[in-house]
Amino acid sequence: MNNRQLLLNKRPVGFPSEDVWRLEYNEIPELQENELLAQVLYISLDPAMRGWMNDVKSYVPPVQIDEVMRCGGVARVLESNHPDFKTGDHVYGMTGVQEYCVTDGKGWVIVDPDLLPLPRYLGTLGMPGFTAYFGLLDVGQPKEGETVLISGAAGAVGSVTGQIAKIKGCRAVGIAGGPEKCSYVVNELGFDACIDYKNENVRQGIKEHCPNGIDIYFDNVGGEILDIALTRINKGARIPICGAISQYNNEVPVKGPSNYLSLLINSARMEGFVVFNYRHRYGEAAKMLGQWVAEGKIKSREHIETGLENWYPTFKKLFTGDKRGKLVLQIADQN
């Protein structure tokens, strides 16, 4: 049985061109003791992938040239020499962008397709949801009545962040691109307001929709919007730095926040985090998020594209914003 794999072909400069990766058929290695073979069903596309391709020290080692492109995914166990997994189990783990994967199961978990649609384990009940959960609650520490501003509000992380903010009794204001996304954020997800950065003046929008200032700015985008947000923070504000999608494909140096001295004036803090720090608490996040989803307090949607051959146009959607909900690529039929 041959395995179609997406390998990193060369390191990108700026926005990755299609030939940064190559598709290749390779033999599946023989299963060893304590390993399992799984068929990949859905993979998760996330902005963080862009960072994993740079040859720099980071919170995880970079993907190497000729290595399978890293990603999380949901798969079905075909064969198992591992005591914790059996044939037919649905599992979540770092599958990589390929049709089949062989793994020792470290960090993998079993997921239940009868409880939730499988792609949701890549979004709200997966890394993006956990990122929102720990980033807002642990780093942001929201208090009832506070105002939480969230960029990338229609995205996989931002959408959950705002809904948790609402659950915690905060005012949630989103920033997203385009009227459709803003309407989704307010009317479907229940944010108090959403600023359309493509068609509105963000400075004016923040002034209008955060009349009491910003207590938490949950930043997914960096760049100009971070700088504007910094001008409206309250004393003691928290800025969880979750990402900086506006800067990931830069060919020039990252734009640092010129208004960072607002942190000094307001005794505020800007704090980075990665979800992997909270590995030991994933169970807690899964339980709480699962409960909120069941209670209808957290809604979500996935944008599902199909076929490994559509990797590149799907990847591009991460950065063009031309997607609705958590971006997922279906690799094989679920049944």
Add this chain to the structure above:
Amino acid sequence: MNNRQLLLNKRPVGFPSEDVWRLEYNEIPELQENELLAQVLYISLDPAMRGWMNDVKSYVPPVQIDEVMRCGGVARVLESNHPDFKTGDHVYGMTGVQEYCVTDGKGWVIVDPDLLPLPRYLGTLGMPGFTAYFGLLDVGQPKEGETVLISGAAGAVGSVTGQIAKIKGCRAVGIAGGPEKCSYVVNELGFDACIDYKNENVRQGIKEHCPNGIDIYFDNVGGEILDIALTRINKGARIPICGAISQYNNEVPVKGPSNYLSLLINSARMEGFVVFNYRHRYGEAAKMLGQWVAEGKIKSREHIETGLENWYPTFKKLFTGDKRGKLVLQIADQN
């Protein structure tokens, strides 16, 4: 009796020119109930003064045009209608840049000239010392064995910060301008090392003197050095933002830290603070700092210039770095 006062004449753009202020003789108003009249002996010159002159919202209101220039100082009570102060007391408070001041005494404290030289109440036992104390201990939260990097290490705040870091069992590495200051920082104050940013490569110096990375970067300067420090922080690092003296006289926008995404990668935080947040704990800081000074664990020196007419050349020294120790201007003879 006439009072010579330094008034704000106009708002500066970039580095303040001499005519930003003017000296003027004015009548001393008659003393009211619960007021005191004091003769100013020493005033404190601090980089923060530059910020107070900008017409922007900050942690204190800006000094207004035609108002006495704001500053802290030590004075001697000449006359008192206030129950807490009597003639002959030495007092610390926001005297303003002038020969005499009339005040309701709010926020003023009595200081003892027999315990310490009076100028020290403007440095180690005053706002700069308190700033170091709370900025390092509360914001930085040093743990034994950690590495603390301090810019402006020969300055009023930085010099105390590094000595407290040593008291707490940390490795203290300074950054200062010129061999004389660096030698003072290491040989007199007991830092483990000091990088001369005027004559050495700071990146290389940090690499050499912080071989285990940076756990706390106590930032007084901002700009390029902040950006370099960000490339060497450890996981969970803290960056108390105390000041940004390199940026205060900018005529162009402040240089934001391009490497701020190092906060994300390292789950680190950058946190601003102002000493006034800790007003309710000044007593604690004064007690601890006083004890450390008495034990010889904290050393300090003051750079004292003389005469209100020398205000401008003295002020300039804040930013040229042409000073040794806490910058103080003597306004009147102490005895």
